Amino acid sequence: MTELDRITARILEQISGGEFRQKGAFNLRQNGTALCHGDSEHVKIRKKEDKQGIDVYIDGDTDGEQVHIPVVVNASGMTDIVYNDFYVAEGANVTIVAGCGIHNSGCNESRHDGIHSFHIAKSANVRYEEKHYGEGEGTGAKVLNPVTNIYLEEDAVFTLDTAQIKGVDSTKRETNITMDKGAKLFVTEKLMTHDHQTAVSDMEVQMNGEDSSAQIISRSVAKGTSTQVFHPRAVGNSKCHAHVQCDSIIMDQAQVSSIPEINAKHLDAAIIHEAAIGRINDEQLIKLRTLGMTEEEAEGVIIDNFLN
Amino acid sequence: MLEVKNLTFEVNENGIKRRIVKDISFQVADGEMLVITGPNGGGKSTLAKVLMGIEKSSDGQILLDGEDITSYDINHRANAGIGFAFQQPPRFKGMTVRRLMTLSAGRELTHAQCCRMLSMVGLCAQEYVDREVDGTLSGGEMKRLEIATVLAKPHKLCIFDEPEAGIDLWSFSMLVQQFEKIHLEKKESLILISHQERIIQMADRIMVIEDGRIASIGSRDDVLPGLFKDEGCACPNRA
Numbered sequence: 296m297t298e299l300d301r302i303t304a305r306i307l308e309q310i311s312g313g314e315f316r317q318k319g320a321f322n323l324r325q326n327g328t329a330l331c332h333g334d335s336e337h338v339k340i341r342k343k344e345d346k347q348g349i350d351v352y353i354d355g356d357t358d359g360e361q362v363h364i365p366v367v368v369n370a371s372g373m374t375d376i377v378y379n380d381f382y383v384a385e386g387a388n389v390t391i392v393a394g395c396g397i398h399n400s401g402c403n404e405s406r407h408d409g410i411h412s413f414h415i416a417k418s419a420n421v422r423y424e425e426k427h428y429g430e431g432e433g434t435g436a437k438v439l440n441p442v443t444n445i446y447l448e449e450d451a452v453f454t455l456d457t458a459q460i461k462g463v464d465s466t467k468r469e470t471n472i473t474m475d476k477g478a479k480l481f482v483t484e485k486l487m488t489h490d491h492q493t494a495v496s497d498m499e500v501q502m503n504g505e506d507s508s509a510q511i512i513s514r515s516v517a518k519g520t521s522t523q524v525f526h527p528r529a530v531g532n533s534k535c536h537a538h539v540q541c542d543s544i545i546m547d548q549a550q551v552s553s554i555p556e557i558n559a560k561h562l563d564a565a566i567i568h569e570a571a572i573g574r575i576n577d578e579q580l581i582k583l584r585t586l587g588m589t590e591e592e593a594e595g596v597i598i599d600n601f602l603n
Numbered sequence: 604m605l606e607v608k609n610l611t612f613e614v615n616e617n618g619i620k621r622r623i624v625k626d627i628s629f630q631v632a633d634g635e636m637l638v639i640t641g642p643n644g645g646g647k648s649t650l651a652k653v654l655m656g657i658e659k660s661s662d663g664q665i666l667l668d669g670e671d672i673t674s675y676d677i678n679h680r681a682n683a684g685i686g687f688a689f690q691q692p693p694r695f696k697g698m699t700v701r702r703l704m705t706l707s708a709g710r711e712l713t714h715a716q717c718c719r720m721l722s723m724v725g726l727c728a729q730e731y732v733d734r735e736v737d738g739t740l741s742g743g744e745m746k747r748l749e750i751a752t753v754l755a756k757p758h759k760l761c762i763f764d765e766p767e768a769g770i771d772l773w774s775f776s777m778l779v780q781q782f783e784k785i786h787l788e789k790k791e792s793l794i795l796i797s798h799q800e801r802i803i804q805m806a807d808r809i810m811v812i813e814d815g816r817i818a819s820i821g822s823r824d825d826v827l828p829g830l831f832k833d834e835g836c837a838c839p840n841r842a
Contacts, residue, residue: 581677582692584681585655586707586709587678587681587682588706590678600696600697600698600702601698602697
């Protein structure tokens with residue numbers, strides 16, 4: 296088992312919730328190289344020959360297994376670009392836990408661009424969890440620009456659960472999903488920005504197959520002078536249904552733009568969007584204060600649960 | 604014991620001061636149930652909010668077990684032992700019923716404990732604990748949950764602002780039983796703001812507030828007969 300330094304261990308704790316283990320199928324990338332990796336009976340991880348990254352092959356007998364592929368960047372000034380491709384076979388049931396944490400103690404920008412492509416075969420069920428986190432006493436920026444491409448075959452189910460916990464100075468997220476007949480997509484995006492941070496999230500869902508469905512829930516909290524821009528786009532190219540919901544809490548001098556776009560190209564495409572931006576409700580604060588909390592404690596509870 | 608002395612609350616409306624609560628004094632003994640009733644807009648809910656510290660009194664004094672809590676803010680009054688159930692409770696996106704109950708109880712709750720607390724107000728924990736306290740709950744469900752949050756831990760004084768509003772008859776009966784149980788145990792003082800006869804009939808004492816003042820206060824037997832007396836219609840068109 297590879298011994299991990301203190302910073303790496305701490306960041307892994309943040310992005311994997313303490314669940315990362317060097318067993319089963321896993322790949323830990325640190326400062327641009329694979330620090331350690333393992334396969335399981337049903338999940339094989341192979342290093343790409345032509346560029347940085349891995350190919351992950353998940354066979355059809357996989358049932359309930361977790362695959363951990365965290366990334367840690369703790370070298371200041373580093374730009375790490377990685378291409379990870381996932382091939383999930385028909386009928387597989389798997390949870391993929393990714394996530395990236397940057398520790399920057401220097402004055403130069405540290406950046407990680409993870410370009411992930413998921414090829415999900417018929418009737419496979421995938422849960423993909425991704426947490427982003429930044430820390431470090433340096434003045435250098437911590438930048439994360441994930442690109443996620445998801446291709447869902449007939450009756451495939453994909454649950455995408457992404458969260459930006461804190462400490463990421465700049466992020467530009469790009470997510471593209473195409474869906475075949477009967478495919479189902481569940482997206483939960485949670486994002487917290489503070490200080491001068493910026494976040495942009497562009498998402499496009501192409502519902503090509505009949506009876507495909509998508510539920511996209513985006514929740515964010517913007518503090519300080521941070522700015523956020525959300526642009527989820529759902530396109531119905533056949534009989535399908537989708538629900539897009541963007542909720543943001545705005546605090547201090549922060550700014551949030553929410554631009555949901557729905558585009559129906561078929562008579563039986565039913566697509567709904569909702570968007571709301573607002574400050575913390577005074578009545579919520581008062582209710583929690585009647586339970587004995589200070590205003591600051593109540594505010595923390597409201598935010599924690601909102602981004603739960 | 605709660606002692607309220609010459610309590611006044613006024614608001615400033617475009618430079619003109621308007622008194623909503625006018626020089627009100629009363630006491631609530633340990634284990635006593637006081638029901639406050641009276642016409643809409645008379646100042647009942649405002650008085651309750653002033654007692655909880657949600658609104659700041661303009662004048663007067665509030666003592667809880669001899670401790671002057673007049674200058675305490677909301678959370679200090681809560682920690683001093685006052686519980687408050689809102690007439691229109693707020694919703695919390697992302698917060699589960701279990702989490703809200705845990706926060707209300709001030710301790711981690713087992714499923715069985717949560718179930719017991721919710722069943723007191725007619726909610727089945729199995730159906731509700733993992734649901735969010737958001738727009739998916741009906742007004743009646745929210746109201747019952749609100750009452751459960753106050754009953755989740757012991758207080759010296761519990762204030763319920765129109766607990767019956769928005770609750771179906773079956774749940775209302777359960778709620779009345781719950782108030783009767785608390786009242787019988789005499790552990791907590793209760794202030795209930797209500798228009799509901801069945802609740803008013805449970806009171807040890809009744810206080811009627813009209814136009815920000817106490818119109819009458821006394822034992823149930825003294826005040827109740829005058830409350831529902833048909834004084835006839837004063838409409839000049841009526842024959």
